[in-house]
Amino acid sequence: MRRHSCFVFLFCGIFLPGILGFPQTNTSIDCDSLLPNYEAEPQTSAPPYIIAVSFDNFEPGNEIQVTLEALKDVGFKGFNLQAREIEGDVPVGTFKITDPNTKGLGCRNRTNSAVSHANSDVKQKITTTWIAPHDVRDLQFIATVVQDLEKFWVGIQSKTLTSMRSESVNGTGKSKRKVCFECIC
DSSP: OHHHHHHHHHHHHHHHHHHHSSOSSSOOBOTTTOOBSSSOOOOOSOOSEEEEESOSEEOTTOEEEEEEEESSTTOBSEEEEEEEETTOOSBOSEEEOOSTTEEEEEETTEEEEEEEESSOSOBSEEEEEEEOOSSOOSEEEEEEEESSSSOEEEEEEOOOBEEHHHHHBOTTSSBSOOOOOOOOO
8 A cells, every 4th residue: 555655646746747737847948949848839829928118228237127918818837038139049138036926047157147937827927127238239028938838939029129329339339420530720
């Protein structure tokens, strides 16, 4: 009888989280591809989620509130949210973790360069704060959102945020303004 109880306990501990829904552990979303670490295909329909931001423009050091929210009563169990330069594939900036349903991720060895789910509870909305780095151009927030093991959306994008620094600085870091050094007498 004792052997049978151990087997049941072991079975429940190993298989039950995956059977009942989004696993509590070992489920992550790759920082580069933004794909979950299990075999399933992303949805191709319009996502029932949006990414809203508190500002349209930013300067280095600005803090921007970012909200990932369900449009309907569908909720979500997992997500990976990053800021990436337009046409870029590397997370930029850092996140302050302000929501208990979130945790920071160290993508590309940069602490809190992405934010993800801290548990598999169903969420309707999460809010976090992103801190703009120096030397970054226009960007978007991009996310993968997992509704359940069968349904997830990859590449959900916010509106474009404009870097105020990119308007006054060219690729060399020098001002685009021309300065006239000749005096007219």
